[in-house]
Amino acid sequence: MMFHEECTPMLRGVAHYERSHQPWQAYLDDEAKAKTDLRWLRSKPWSGVISRHTTPEMVEECRRLKIPLVDLSDTEPYPDVPKIRPDNRALGHLGAEHFIERGFRQVAFAGFSNHGWAAERRDGFVEATRLAGVRCEVFEVDYPGDLTPTWDEAQTKALADWVKGLPKPVGVMCCNDMQALQMMAACQAADLLVPEEVAVLGANNDAIRCELSFPPLSSVATDPFQSGFRAAELLDQLMTGGDVASAEVRIDPRGVVARQSSDVLAVNDRNVAAALSYIREHACSGLTVDQVLRHAAASRSQLEKKFRKFFGRSPQAEIRRVQVERIKQLLVETEYPLKRIAELAGFEHVEYMSVVFKRITLITPGEYRRRHQEGPKRA
Structure with missing residues (x-):
């Protein structure tokens, strides 16, 4: 078995499928040599190939050698070659x-x-x-x-x-x-x-x-883990005589990972824009509404009124929203324990962080992490 691939999440998807089915003896072409040197395809009696950098020459050689091939490149499909690509x-x-x-x-x-x-x-x-x-x-x-x-x-x-x-x-x-x-x-x-x-x-x-x-x-x-899992699934079917040569599978994106470059609300009010910018930068550092008011040069009643007009929530609720978004990011992208996540999100006590998170998202931090961990999705 040869995997022509260097994307770690995709490889995790392939490995996840392999662990739950019959074990494969796999070779990782992490230098993409098979892309330019077809002798690699002739070097061993491969049972199948998964490729992300598929070329017409590779397709033709696999067809000549009768090696099942699954294509992960985000290009137009090759005739009779199953393809996995993002939607x-x-x-x-x-x-x-x-x-x-x-x-x-x-x-x-x-x-x-x-x-x-x-x-x-x-x-x-x-x-x-x-x-x-x-x-x-x-x-x-x-x-x-x-x-x-x-x-x-x-x-x-x-x-x-x-x-x-x-x-x-x-x-x-x-x-x-x-x-x-x-x-x-x-x-x-x-x-x-x-x-x-x-x-x-x-x-x-x-x-x-x-x-x-x-x-x-x-x-x-995108969802490269799911792409790898489905590619391994299709290759397994091909190697056992299944007819999936014309399959083209579109993988749904995982969602938007919001970071600072777009984590802003579009408003034309200078005081509100200043307050939003300050909240975004300091919400996870023990920020108070009084500090926001001083930075935005606005009274509490004035800023409260404008926030409710533009966003339907108070400045305090916006601080909490930014903190919760940061918690979500840390839950998905790190393996940090909840105590460390609470510190990074600006909470002194992990118990209070969990209460705030559940009130806003309706699930616990642990459940959110479990739902968003990488894993195969089945219909």
């Missing part, structure tokens, strides 16, 4: 809904015009904004297939020129996290604040890349 239109929908829920009436999408997966994400985003009656702008360029310094510099300048002309505040979704980081650099070059003036959202949720950016990048998360 890119659904991913675009989620991105648009993320901004619409935050009150944005001006949104935009930046993508690559020469890639089908990017076009699908664009179409889903535009469709969702049209249904919501929200104005949407689109900016697209051809991606050359290699991120060179020269192209990166030119792209950043082009994005800066484009985003400067958009009405503010605006929510911008990019087709992937790489382009979203270019957008953040473009905003910096154009002296635009992220997220106060331009909220930025990526896609794929490359967690390390998203967390290392400043501010941390929000992203729509």
Whole structure:
């Protein structure tokens, strides 16, 4: 068995399937040698191949050698080769809904015009904004297939020129996290604040890349674990004589992982915007409403009235909302015990954190973590 793959969550999905079925003797082609050297396919009597970087030559060689192949690349399907790929239109929908829920009436999408997966994400985003009656702008360029310094510099300048002309505040979704980081650099070059003036959202949720950016990048998360699990399932069926050669499975995205680059509500009121920005930055550091009032230069009654007008909740409730979002992120993305999560979310006592979390989400922190852990989804 050969796995032509380097994506860790996908490999976890494959391993999860393998552990619950007949064990496989597997080889990981983590240097992607089979992509350019077909001798690897002829080197052993493989029972099957799972590939994320599938090429026409690889398809033809597997067909000639009668090796079952499952394709994980997000490209157009090859005839008679089962394919697992993200539901890119659904991913675009989620991105648009993320901004619409935050009150944005001006949104935009930046993508690559020469890639089908990017076009699908664009179409889903535009469709969702049209249904919501929200104005949407689109900016697209051809991606050359290699991120060179020269192209990166030119792209950043082009994005800066484009985003400067958009009405503010605006929510911008990019087709992937790489382009979203270019957008953040473009905003910096154009002296635009992220997220106060331009909220930025990526896609794929490359967690390390998203967390290392400043501010941390929000992203729509695909579900590579589920992709790996379903790929192993299809390959198993092929190796045992099943007829799934024409299958194309679309994997639902996991959802939006909201970080600082888009975790803002679109308002035109200066006092409210200042209060929201301060709450977002300090809610998990023992923030009080009095501190928010001083920063926003507003009276308690004035700010309470404006918050209820714009959001239907008080400044205190907004502080709690930001804290709960931080708790959710830590529950899903870390293995920290609840005591440590309480400290990072600004709670002195873990018991009180659990009470607040359940009051807002209707489930306990432990149940939330269990529901959002990686695992196979069955119909």
